[in-house]
Amino acid sequence: MTDLQEWRNRNLSYYQDIEELYQFFVQPQSEVLEIGSGTGYLLESVKPKYGLGIDTNSQVIENSQKRFPELEFWVEKAELFQSNKEFDYILLANTVSYLENIQKALVNVKKACKTSTKIILTFHNPGWEFVLKLATFLKQRMQIETLNWLSYEDITNLLNLEGLEVIGKGKRMLVPRRIPLLYGLFNKYLAPLPIINNLCLTEYIIARVQPNLxxxxxxxxxxxxxxxxxxxxxxxxxxxxxxxxxxxxxxxxxxxxxxxxxxxxxxxxxxxxxxxxxxxxxxxxxxxxxxxxxxxxxxxxxxxxxxxxxxxxxxxxxxxxxxxxxxxxxxxxxxxxxxxxxxxxxxxxxxxxxxxxxxxxxxxxxxxxxxxxxxxxxxxxxxxxxxxxxxxxxxxxxxxxxxxxxxxxxxxxxxxxxxxxxxxxxxxxxxxxxxxxxxxxxxxxxxxxxxxxxxxxxxxx
The missing domain is CATH 3.90.550.10 (Spore Coat Polysaccharide Biosynthesis Protein SpsA; Chain A)
Known part of the structure; x- marks a missing residue:
């Protein structure tokens, strides 16, 4: 069992919520690219006609390919990724938080887009930085040496610089662990409410290529x-x-x-x-x-x-x-x-x-x-x-x-x-x-x- 698999099992509710978010927006039988595909569960969950996942960890990619042989996985950095194929959807689940050069990665993302392609990004609400660092210290979350704590405005600016525009956004999840009674009450009924929604952990953005005049x-x-x-x-x-x-x-x-x-x-x-x-x-x-x-x-x-x-x-x-x-x-x-x-x-x-x-x-x-x-x-x-x-x-x-x-x-x-x-x-x-x-x-x-x-x-x- 890889470290990523172990952390997924430990925080399964959080990962399943991310998958439900992407399943809502991604139409099945589409051509999908996931950058930072990790264990491959998210890519598989959206049921693509053709799915390609890239990640820098060769062992993780090998395990993902064995787990989901109907999908394709490459060992590749987002900053170096080149594809002659255009996709219907490009998924970046918390990936922008780990990239060394976000703008260079977005240049490659744009090359893989059609005019109708939707880019869907999730990232952590910066207001949760202390809580997540505490969870890491208590060994309730995977140890990560460096992390980009980006706001919605930061990511919007980076997208605009590379000719991409935000067309939708939102927030979800107040309680990332499945605590009896509280999990459903907080995440299903309280998290969508105005004001309270600003406190949610997961932020998401839907973007596309800016139209050619x-x-x-x-x-x-x-x-x-x-x-x-x-x-x-x-x-x-x-x-x-x-x-x-x-x-x-x-x-x-x-x-x-x-x-x-x-x-x-x-x-x-x-x-x-x-x-x-x-x-x-x-x-x-x-x-x-x-x-x-x-x-x-x-x-x-x-x-x-x-x-x-x-x-x-x-x-x-x-x-x-x-x-x-x-x-x-x-x-x-x-x-x-x-x-x-x-x-x-x-x-x-x-x-x-x-x-x-x-x-x-x-x-x-x-x-x-x-x-x-x-x-x-x-x-x-x-x-x-x-x-x-x-x-x-x-x-x-x-x-x-x-x-x-x-x-x-x-x-x-x-x-x-x-x-x-x-x-x-x-x-x-x-x-x-x-x-x-x-x-x-x-x-x-x-x-x-x-x-x-x-x-x-x-x-x-």
């Missing part, structure tokens, strides 16, 4: 786009959805999904398709199921564009503003664009005071649950790449079919994949036709129920 400009010109328009009792707005639509990228298709309307919305969609079919690529269909979320997923299934956009057919969000969403995603500046109606002045007719307060509450709650700052969680305009939508859909089993609206399903899925989520300001105006399909009190209760569900699946796992 020149490549982003090309993508804005060359990417195609699908605009999905769910429509129920919106006959008077259908034509404007087309006539006010900007050209987005190389090609824009508009997909209307009619949802069991009581007016002549379906007939109007057919008329508009016939009238503008030579100018626009318009696809139409009638909804098979119920609810906006179902209509959005049906539209996404029909879409062929590189970028997928949801536009509510009430046109309270201006179609002209969709260009800002498209550019943000196509350029790579963000990976999930969330419409925000609370930057520009909002007419009280468009959003009454009570609705605005409820919106701010749910935005705060979601920001807390997802560890991402969101100012407006209820805007119907959401935009992401088709590639990332397919990844969210493939990973949907984690949350299940819980969202009748479709907005939260996408937000939760994006957060679990570690996508960079960013608010895009929109101008919000009163509707010019029809009345809202929203039942505010009833749907507010549904939203609250979904948030509580998310709390169990994300924050208080």
């Amino acid at each position: 020149a490549e982003g400009k090309k993508n804005i010109q060359n990417f195609t786009c699908s605009v999905i328009v769910p429509a129920r009792n919106e006959a008077g707005n259908i034509e404007s959805c087309v006539t006010r639509m900007p050209q987005l990228g190389k090609h824009t298709e508009i997909i209307f999904i009619e949802g069991h309307s009581q007016d002549n919305t379906w007939e109007e969609i057919q008329r508009v398709q016939a009238k503008y079919g030579e100018q626009w690529d318009i696809k139409i269909d009638q909804q098979k199921g119920k609810g906006k979320g179902d209509a959005v997923r049906q539209g996404f299934a029909m879409a062929t564009g590189d970028i997928l956009i949801i536009l509510d057919s009430d046109l309270t969000v201006l179609p002209e503003d969709l260009i800002y969403f498209f550019d943000a995603i196509a350029s790579g500046r963000c990976e999930f664009a969330n419409g925000c109606r609370l930057v520009y002045p909002v007419n009280s007719e468009a959003m009454p005071w009570l609705n605005r307060m409820a919106n701010r509450f749910f935005a705060w709650l979601l920001s807390y649950l997802l560890n991402v700052k969101i100012k407006d969680s209820l805007c119907g305009t959401k935009v992401l790449s088709r590639e990332n939508y397919l990844r969210i859909a493939a990973n949907r089993s984690y949350f299940g079919e819980f969202d009748p609206f479709g907005d939260f399903d996408l937000l939760f899925g994006a957060a679990k994949l570690g996508l960079k989520i960013q608010d895009i300001p929109v101008r919000y105006v009163p509707r010019s036709y029809g009345s809202s399909n929203i039942q505010h009190f009833k749907e507010g209760l549904v939203l609250l129920k979904m948030c509580l569900y998310a709390a169990q699946k994300i924050k208080f796992r």
Whole structure:
């Protein structure tokens, strides 16, 4: 038994918690590199399609290879590592604390990245330095001669210097040893709470390569786009959805999904398709199921564009503003664009005071649950790449079919994949036709129920 194996057995709860963190963010059957792979348990736990672990200890690498023959392990320093392969995820579990030259190692990390690669780092909260040194003195923790005690700001700065940007962060674990009753109470229920969370031992960062501006400009010109328009009792707005639509990228298709309307919305969609079919690529269909979320997923299934956009057919969000969403995603500046109606002045007719307060509450709650700052969680305009939508859909089993609206399903899925989520300001105006399909009190209760569900699946796992 190696020293590392012995210390893992002695502090198994801590190592298993680290593994659970990485399992949450790393999608199975991905190509994964772990720098500082140690015993190999973490790399194996994320179930990669191809997994490569590097470590400086040849004996540890030999044991890891025997233990997990389906994975690959190299004896290599992070500062000298060179690979001609690009990975979906790169893991550094407390590795930055041991590196001799962090910047040189990050140069090599960046070379192993694709534009979509997520780099996930864990490190100790510097506030725990005295406690951990005491644990080492009492022989409850492995002896380490030198250690980098880095703050979140230190690591963020080092990442930025090498062209990498932080897109997510968090803290977890108050009690690293499995003490009966206290372990679950402190780590599951108390550790995620505001203020108390600052005291946690483990800090984590999700980072990615900063987008290439020149490549982003090309993508804005060359990417195609699908605009999905769910429509129920919106006959008077259908034509404007087309006539006010900007050209987005190389090609824009508009997909209307009619949802069991009581007016002549379906007939109007057919008329508009016939009238503008030579100018626009318009696809139409009638909804098979119920609810906006179902209509959005049906539209996404029909879409062929590189970028997928949801536009509510009430046109309270201006179609002209969709260009800002498209550019943000196509350029790579963000990976999930969330419409925000609370930057520009909002007419009280468009959003009454009570609705605005409820919106701010749910935005705060979601920001807390997802560890991402969101100012407006209820805007119907959401935009992401088709590639990332397919990844969210493939990973949907984690949350299940819980969202009748479709907005939260996408937000939760994006957060679990570690996508960079960013608010895009929109101008919000009163509707010019029809009345809202929203039942505010009833749907507010549904939203609250979904948030509580998310709390169990994300924050208080």
